[in-house]
Amino acid sequence: MPRLLTMYRWMWLARALERACAESNPRWFPIEGEEAAVVGTFYGLRPEDVIAPHYRGPFVTYLMRGVELDRLVGQVLGKVNGYTRGRAAAFSGPVGFNLIPWVAADLGTSLSVATGAALSIAYRRESGQADDRVVVVSFGDGTANRGDFHEAINLAAVWKLPIVYVCQNNQWAISQPLNSYIAGPLIAERAAGYGIPGTSTDGNDPVALNDVVLAAVTRARTGEGPSLIEARTYRLTGHWAEDVASYRSPDEVAIWQQRDPLALARGRLQETGHSEAELNEIERTAVADVAEAFRRVRELPDVGDAELGLDEVYAV
Amino acid sequence: MRRTYVEAIVAAIAAEMRSDDRVFMIGQDIGRFGGPMSGSKGLFEEFGPRRIREAPISESAMVGSAIGAAMYGQRPIVEISFGEFLPLAMSQIVLQAANVHYMTAGEASVPVVIRSRLGDGPYRGHPQSYEAWFPHVPGLKVVMPAMARDAGRLMRAAIRDPNPVLFLENMQCYHAVREEVPDEDDPLPIGTARVVREGGSVTVVATGWLVHRALAAAERLVSDGISVEVIDVRCLAPLDLATIVRSLRKTSHLVIAHEAWKVGGFGAEISAQIAETALDALDAPIARVGAPGIPVPSARPLRERFIPNEDDVIAAIHKVMAY
Numbered sequence: 152m153p154r155l156l157t158m159y160r161w162m163w164l165a166r167a168l169e170r171a172c173a174e175s176n177p178r179w180f181p182i183e184g185e186e187a188a189v190v191g192t193f194y195g196l197r198p199e200d201v202i203a204p205h206y207r208g209p210f211v212t213y214l215m216r217g218v219e220l221d222r223l224v225g226q227v228l229g230k231v232n233g234y235t236r237g238r239a240a241a242f243s244g245p246v247g248f249n250l251i252p253w254v255a256a257d258l259g260t261s262l263s264v265a266t267g268a269a270l271s272i273a274y275r276r277e278s279g280q281a282d283d284r285v286v287v288v289s290f291g292d293g294t295a296n297r298g299d300f301h302e303a304i305n306l307a308a309v310w311k312l313p314i315v316y317v318c319q320n321n322q323w324a325i326s327q328p329l330n331s332y333i334a335g336p337l338i339a340e341r342a343a344g345y346g347i348p349g350t351s352t353d354g355n356d357p358v359a360l361n362d363v364v365l366a367a368v369t370r371a372r373t374g375e376g377p378s379l380i381e382a383r384t385y386r387l388t389g390h391w392a393e394d395v396a397s398y399r400s401p402d403e404v405a406i407w408q409q410r411d412p413l414a415l416a417r418g419r420l421q422e423t424g425h426s427e428a429e430l431n432e433i434e435r436t437a438v439a440d441v442a443e444a445f446r447r448v449r450e451l452p453d454v455g456d457a458e459l460g461l462d463e464v465y466a467v
Numbered sequence: 468m469r470r471t472y473v474e475a476i477v478a479a480i481a482a483e484m485r486s487d488d489r490v491f492m493i494g495q496d497i498g499r500f501g502g503p504m505s506g507s508k509g510l511f512e513e514f515g516p517r518r519i520r521e522a523p524i525s526e527s528a529m530v531g532s533a534i535g536a537a538m539y540g541q542r543p544i545v546e547i548s549f550g551e552f553l554p555l556a557m558s559q560i561v562l563q564a565a566n567v568h569y570m571t572a573g574e575a576s577v578p579v580v581i582r583s584r585l586g587d588g589p590y591r592g593h594p595q596s597y598e599a600w601f602p603h604v605p606g607l608k609v610v611m612p613a614m615a616r617d618a619g620r621l622m623r624a625a626i627r628d629p630n631p632v633l634f635l636e637n638m639q640c641y642h643a644v645r646e647e648v649p650d651e652d653d654p655l656p657i658g659t660a661r662v663v664r665e666g667g668s669v670t671v672v673a674t675g676w677l678v679h680r681a682l683a684a685a686e687r688l689v690s691d692g693i694s695v696e697v698i699d700v701r702c703l704a705p706l707d708l709a710t711i712v713r714s715l716r717k718t719s720h721l722v723i724a725h726e727a728w729k730v731g732g733f734g735a736e737i738s739a740q741i742a743e744t745a746l747d748a749l750d751a752p753i754a755r756v757g758a759p760g761i762p763v764p765s766a767r768p769l770r771e772r773f774i775p776n777e778d779d780v781i782a783a784i785h786k787v788m789a790y
Contacts, residue, residue: 201539239570246575251535254570255562263528264563267535274541277517278488302528309523458572464605466568466576466629 156425158194158357159416162186163437165211166413168220171441172210172227173392176241179227182208184355184387185321187412190215191360192289192317192382196368201272203251203265203288205319206242207386213244220440224448237454251288259297262288262316266303269314269377276313276374285371286314287364293324295338304379308345311376315367318379319354321386326398339381347377354382355412387411470648472612472640475619477508478648480544483626484514487542490626491518493529494546494582503548504589504641506582526555530581534564534631537579542626549593550585550635557600564631565606579632580625585611586637586676586726591770594638594763596727598674601633602704602736608632608657609703613678615646617701620655627654637675637726644679658705662714666696669720669784672711672737674700677724677756677775684780693788703733711737712745719750722783726774729757751790754783 169182182189185208193202193212204212210223218234226233226241234245235252243253251265265288275282294300295318307314318338322329335341342349348370352363360382367378385407389396396404417430470478484490491514492507498521501508511519522529526547533545547553553560560581568576588594601609608630612618618636625632663678664685671681678699685695696714700706715721721741723734734755741753756775764773 234572234574235570236572238572239566243570246538246571251538252567252571252575254566255558257558257562260527260531260558260563263531263559264535264538266528267532267537268539269535270532271536271539271541274491274517274536299527299531302523302525303531305523306525306528306532310520460569460572463573464569465608466573466578 154361155358155416156420158190159420160433160437161190161194161211161215162357162413162416163434164214164440165189165208167437167441168210169208171445175445176227177391177393179392180207180390181388181392184407184411185319185384187357187416188319188354188360188382188384191354191357192364193287194357194361195365196287197284199249199284201249201251201265201268201284201286203261203286205289205291206253207291207319209242209244213248213250216248218244218248220444221448224444225451228448229453230448230451231454231458232448232451233454236458238458238460258294259290259299262290262299262303266307266312266314269307269312270310273310273312283372284313285368287317287368288314289317289319291324292318292320292322292329292338293332296332304345304347304377307377308347311374313371313374314377315364315371316377316379317364318381319384320381321384323386323399325390328399337381339379342379347379349379351381351383354384355410355415357412357416385410468648468650469645470615471642472615472618472644473505473636473642475615475648476622476636477506477510478650479619479622480626481510481513483623484518489540489542490544491520491541492544492546493520493522493533495522495524495548497521497546502546503584504638506546506584526552527559530556530559531563533579534559534567534577537577538567538575542578544580544582544626547581547583549588550583550597551593551595553583553597560601560607560633561604565604568630569606576629577631578629580634581631582634582636584636584638586639587770587774588638591765591767598635598703599727599731599733602706602733606631607704609635610657610701611635611637611674611703612701613637613640613644613675613699614663615644616648616652617655617661619648620652621657621701623652624654624657628657632657639676640679658702658707660701660707660710661699662696662710663699664695664697666694666718668694668718669722669787670696670698670711670714670718671722671724671780671784672698672700673724674733676726677780680775680777681724681780684777684784687777687781688784693784695784708740708744711741712748715741715745715748719748720787721749721753722756722780722787723753724756724775724780724783727757728760729755730760732757751787754787756780756783
């Protein structure tokens, strides 16, 4: 199956799932418009590679490595089947699938924690063990101004750690436009200051982005150190589900709706011979799978006192 | 072998590193320089740059990367040169390290040791005592030894612990406190206080340098006929309240003494827990000894008045005994 077609399936699953999450949870941070940036970043990795996706749209990256849809839906609905048993933010995921969980709601600290997973891999390599895993971490353009962005990338560059930093630049930090927090032209250009490669690319073209990411992954796998990639995209919705985003102009949103990554991918697939019916079926299946999962999970019990875990703060 | 407080800590780290390759250290000046105040002396020569890793001055990334490495199989020790720099890594400590085990429903844990130096520092530099911030946060263990052998044994326990452990070393104890510390020693279970001097009239519960000031005060009060029991708390989280209550059932008088500021200091938590669980044991109100509510002054005469000393402990003992 061609890569774009597989990605199209994941992108549609992401859109359908995130729409359902936003309907069920007014504090969900919807992915709409950024599906290509997310799928293009995390597609084509090995299951043993460690991923640390941004809080906007992480579910599809977990599903791409085999996490159970129903258990993620359980986290959104506060049900007993959620991986985190109601304790972490709903968009966290199971560590057993080699990911960095969301245990904090600040921005940037997870960049350093992801860098530590790369440190663990590098430490094994330095001791002579065969270990060619890599870490891929994504974050927003707002987070790129946190001190952890600078500290983590500089540390990874000095120690040549096997990690790829991907900035999912959707041009808005909640209600603030990019020019209110970044004076320079591109976030990727900061890479030069750390002595590592930096590439800015179209985040609404999942194949082009994926080529750039996988080149950086190969570099990291072969011991050449970290890279910084900027995926330029746009948040078509508000910051959270109920945010009507009255702070930006309808003209700007309309321009980016013309560049909806799902519509662009669909057009390209049609040009390469995929039928309307085949592509409609992908869309229909994604929506139906998500609806079925929500229907099943709504019938499960809510998390209760047993999940409070008063004696489970410390590991033993 | 007789070792100073810091020598006992370094010997414990070296012993754990010899037996477990997952243990490595991240910090500043921990290589050929030998660490701040000789805090890693000899480790670089024995273990080299793979395991004694000198990092950029980036406290958040140092602690954060240690957390990530710990989640993914290693047992890092990250050393924040002085307590004054701990706030730079606060989000990593209180939001990431402390939360991972609980928030992942037990799927992951963070076996990391975060070393730092508190109390009055070298040449009156870096003198901050921020220990009370950390036991407030669920998920952290907070260790604060006063004695050389305890420091070594608690470091061994901290390295083997599957949880994040704040290992807070008192700088006044560093080279001044010394005792017999065997090369091979058992880890000391984290969460146990110790009666370091037995007495019957009053209990002084102390941490760090004030354990030694309390012991000196106790000696001076012998001639007055006041028999002072001194308890070294050793671990702020988990707190061994039972050892304190047991002592109070005998002495009925409580003084709490620490080098940190009195307001919001850890003495406030001990006072509250005693008031909740053992108020009936007391014959007098609790007295606390701590620094006054001013930033740490620099000039020697001001600094010497600022840091609580044995006269302050004696005054507090007289106050509770006279009630």
